[in-house]
Amino acid sequence: MDSLNQIAAVVWATLVVLLAPLFAFILSAALGKRMRSGWLATVAMVISLIAAIFVFSQIWNNEPIHQQIQWFQIGNHPFAVGLILNNLSVVLLVLVCAIALPVFIYSRVYMKGDPGIHRYWMYLSLFCFAMLGLVVADGLLLLYMCWELVGFASYLLIGFWFTKEAAIKANKKAFLINRIGDLGFLIGIAILYTQFQTLDIITLFGEQGLVKQAPPTVLLTWAGIAFFLGAMAKSAQFPFHVWLPDAMEGPTSVSSLIHAATMVAAGVFMLVRISPLFDAQVLFFIAGIGAFTAFMAATIAVTQQDLKKILAFSTISQLGFMMVAIGLGQYGVAIFHLVTHAFFKCLLFLSAGAVIHEMSHLKVQHRLNMDPQDIRNMGGLRKFMPWTFRLTAVAALALAGLPLTAGYLSKDAILIYAFEWSEWQSGVWKIIPISLLISSALTAFYIARLVFKVFFGKFRLNRTFRKQFHLHEAPKGMRYPMVFLAIGSLYFLYSYNPLVFEDAWLLRGLATTTSLQRVNIYHTVIPAAVNGLSIIFIYVAWRWYGRRKYPIRSLSGPWYRFSEAQWYGHHVYGTIVKGTLGLAKILYAFDRKVVDGFVNSMGGLISALGNIARWLDCYIVDALINGLGNLSFKIGGILRGPRKGKVQYYMLSMFLVLLVVLLIGLQFF
Amino acid sequence: MIGLFHLLTVSAFLFAVGIYAVLAKKNAILMLIGIEFMINAGVLNLVAFGRYDRAFYGGQTFALFAIVLAAAAVAVALAIILNVYKHYKSIDPDDVTDLRD
Numbered sequence: 001m002d003s004l005n006q007i008a009a010v011v012w013a014t015l016v017v018l019l020a021p022l023f024a025f026i027l028s029a030a031l032g033k034r035m036r037s038g039w040l041a042t043v044a045m046v047i048s049l050i051a052a053i054f055v056f057s058q059i060w061n062n063e064p065i066h067q068q069i070q071w072f073q074i075g076n077h078p079f080a081v082g083l084i085l086n087n088l089s090v091v092l093l094v095l096v097c098a099i100a101l102p103v104f105i106y107s108r109v110y111m112k113g114d115p116g117i118h119r120y121w122m123y124l125s126l127f128c129f130a131m132l133g134l135v136v137a138d139g140l141l142l143l144y145m146c147w148e149l150v151g152f153a154s155y156l157l158i159g160f161w162f163t164k165e166a167a168i169k170a171n172k173k174a175f176l177i178n179r180i181g182d183l184g185f186l187i188g189i190a191i192l193y194t195q196f197q198t199l200d201i202i203t204l205f206g207e208q209g210l211v212k213q214a215p216p217t218v219l220l221t222w223a224g225i226a227f228f229l230g231a232m233a234k235s236a237q238f239p240f241h242v243w244l245p246d247a248m249e250g251p252t253s254v255s256s257l258i259h260a261a262t263m264v265a266a267g268v269f270m271l272v273r274i275s276p277l278f279d280a281q282v283l284f285f286i287a288g289i290g291a292f293t294a295f296m297a298a299t300i301a302v303t304q305q306d307l308k309k310i311l312a313f314s315t316i317s318q319l320g321f322m323m324v325a326i327g328l329g330q331y332g333v334a335i336f337h338l339v340t341h342a343f344f345k346c347l348l349f350l351s352a353g354a355v356i357h358e359m360s361h362l363k364v365q366h367r368l369n370m371d372p373q374d375i376r377n378m379g380g381l382r383k384f385m386p387w388t389f390r391l392t393a394v395a396a397l398a399l400a401g402l403p404l405t406a407g408y409l410s411k412d413a414i415l416i417y418a419f420e421w422s423e424w425q426s427g428v429w430k431i432i433p434i435s436l437l438i439s440s441a442l443t444a445f446y447i448a449r450l451v452f453k454v455f456f457g458k459f460r461l462n463r464t465f466r467k468q469f470h471l472h473e474a475p476k477g478m479r480y481p482m483v484f485l486a487i488g489s490l491y492f493l494y495s496y497n498p499l500v501f502e503d504a505w506l507l508r509g510l511a512t513t514t515s516l517q518r519v520n521i522y523h524t525v526i527p528a529a530v531n532g533l534s535i536i537f538i539y540v541a542w543r544w545y546g547r548r549k550y551p552i553r554s555l556s557g558p559w560y561r562f563s564e565a566q567w568y569g570h571h572v573y574g575t576i577v578k579g580t581l582g583l584a585k586i587l588y589a590f591d592r593k594v595v596d597g598f599v600n601s602m603g604g605l606i607s608a609l610g611n612i613a614r615w616l617d618c619y620i621v622d623a624l625i626n627g628l629g630n631l632s633f634k635i636g637g638i639l640r641g642p643r644k645g646k647v648q649y650y651m652l653s654m655f656l657v658l659l660v661v662l663l664i665g666l667q668f669f
Numbered sequence: 670m671i672g673l674f675h676l677l678t679v680s681a682f683l684f685a686v687g688i689y690a691v692l693a694k695k696n697a698i699l700m701l702i703g704i705e706f707m708i709n710a711g712v713l714n715l716v717a718f719g720r721y722d723r724a725f726y727g728g729q730t731f732a733l734f735a736i737v738l739a740a741a742a743v744a745v746a747l748a749i750i751l752n753v754y755k756h757y758k759s760i761d762p763d764d765v766t767d768l769r770d
Contacts, residue, residue: 645766648693
């Protein structure tokens with residue numbers, strides 16, 4: 001009885017987690033401009049967080065709960081709607097709330113005075129609701145609906161400043177590219193439904209799930225690829241990564257939420273949720289794409305000049321790391337990295353937001369003609385914004401993966417597993433751990449470059465405009481959420497041992513996957529190698545950007561341009577789009593000239609035939625009938641010539657006719 | 670001996686006289702008289718052929734009906750002629766042309 005009560009309480013608490021943001025969304029939508037302060041959305045998120053922590057405490061390492069009710073029925077196939085609460089969902093549940101709440105509090109200050117702020121709170125609540133629903137959904141259909149809702153809410157938020165042309169382009173791009181992925185997801189769902197006639201996640205992917213018992217077929221491989229396509233678009237993997245840097249057109253607080261816990265995490269989460277589906281080929285594919293994306297994005301981030309773009313490519317790169325972890329079969333590690341990355345990436349974005357906030361103030365205040373996001377305009381901000389600098393430094397160290405941070409634990413886990421995994425693969429696959437190692441070193445370099453360029457040296461605008469500008473520290477409402485996130489970026493939240501990732505409680509709760517044979521040597525060599533490389537690269541960055549001993553004179557080398565143009569990804573897409581448009585034009589011309597021409601000439605032919613028929617009808621058939629009619633009329637006229645009312649004439653003619661008839665009759669008898 | 674032939678001859682003669690009167694006379698009364706001639710020709714035929722029906726005398730009986738009907742018809746016709754005269758001040762059938770088309 002007690003356990004039943006407990007289950008009911010947990011289910012209700014989960015519903016509270018879900019419905020609080022939904023309620024805030026509906027009420028904000030109904031009240032419109034009266035909800036400018038955002039207290040409702042923030043309070044709803046506090047309630048969600050408290051309820052999520054309660055659910056977490058009840059479920060973590062306990063019996064999972066799966067509750068569902070019948071939703072609707074098509075023919076004989078019932079569809080259920082319900083919740084799954086296991087270790088995976090409760091971690092994400094708490095993570096989403098814990099990341100969203102600081103962002104909400106931060107936004108209260110950051111977005112203050114924006115004319116459309118009531119819409120902002122509304123969209124943000126919807127976004128969180130969609131993500132929370134996605135995390136606990138127990139059926140692929142419900143998961144897909146929440147998935148779409150996440151995409152839609154992000155579309156609204158990216159285009160929040162809808163008067164900006166770039167924002168509208170960016171949100172369209174994000175939406176369209178996500179549609180490609182959604183198509184993959186939908187195809188995956190369709191394949192699974194035709195194979196197993198159910199969409200229930202437990203029935204499909206549980207311990208005794210249908211997928212595990214089913215014989216491996218090509219169709220299931222394709223289903224895995226299709227689902228991965230969905231995750232590629234959502235989690236911005238090559239070649240669908242192009243939307244994420246453009247999504248920077250939204251408010252910075254939105255970017256932090258998209259990059260940390262809500263939008264891009266959905267793809268990784270979904271892959272982990274359906275992980276039993278993947279066979280060896282799909283896993284190789286995922287690992288390959290992930291490693292390539294991680295490397296590509298890291299090389300691009302090295303040369304970007306826009307503060308937010310650097311962070312965007314950093315996110316793509318880190319998502320590549322997570323994808324590699326999934327490709328290795330280490331789903332727990334992927335989620336672990338997702339959690340730690342959520343904290344430090346959110347923190348990085350919020351600090352970037354604080355810096356951009358100040359720079360924009362400066363721009364407005366002094367009417368300067370400059371880009372507030374360009375790191376070439378910054379420098380020396382350490383003196384003006386010491387807290388922001390410290391918090392950024394913590395996040396940067398976590399991203400670079402130095403010891404004592406959470407990033408160290410999760411990133412080393414991925415790298416070590418990658419090396420252990422490559423032991424068992426053929427030589428070609430060694431490229432994956434090696435490329436990850438390079439990406440990791442590049443990560444340390446680009447984030448160090450960002451920190452040194454923004455916070456060290458002298459404030460460059462002073463020299464450009466020959467004036468002494470003064471910046472202010474971020475206000476408290478923005479600083480405290482950042483402090484909270486900084487705590488989440490340190491090791492002690494995850495493990496008592498700062499150096500060995502295997503002690504992390506989070507990883508133990510999630511380690512449900514086939515363990516590789518532990519190669520002890522890697523567990524010491526790789527962290528040392530990674531950190532050695534990172535420190536070397538950070539030192540190089542310090543010499544180049546901190547000390548301004550920049551060795552490269554010209555910035556026009558082919559490699560530099562290749563990286564700065566983001567590997568010409570946009571150009572490739574532009575060519576594809578142009579080609580498609582050209583093809584469409586050719587097809588249009590073909591349609592107009594050939595197809596329409598044929599139809600039109602057929603029409604003309606039919607019309608001409610019709611005219612001939614009409615002429616025949618008019619002048620031959622009608623003329624015949626009319627002629628006959630006229631003839632009868634004329635004859636009638638002639639015949640009734642003495643029609644003058646002479647009764648005796650009539651009688652005589654009647655008599656004569658009678659006589660004739662009688663005579664004719666007589667002939668017959 | 671007066672036979673059927675003689676009777677039919679007289680009947681045909683009477684019919685011819687009647688139809689001449691009806692077709693040729695310019696006086697409605699004389700046309701009426703012509704009609705009576707024709708009816709009487711018919712009655713004479715009935716009586717003449719009646720000799721073949723000794724059992725029921727159907728011919729003679731039918732002749733009596735015809736005479737009575739003819740008398741009624743004459744009454745109606747005279748009434749019409751009277752009204753025609755009142756209307757047209759003439760009983761020449763050629764003057765009564767209002768029903769032509």
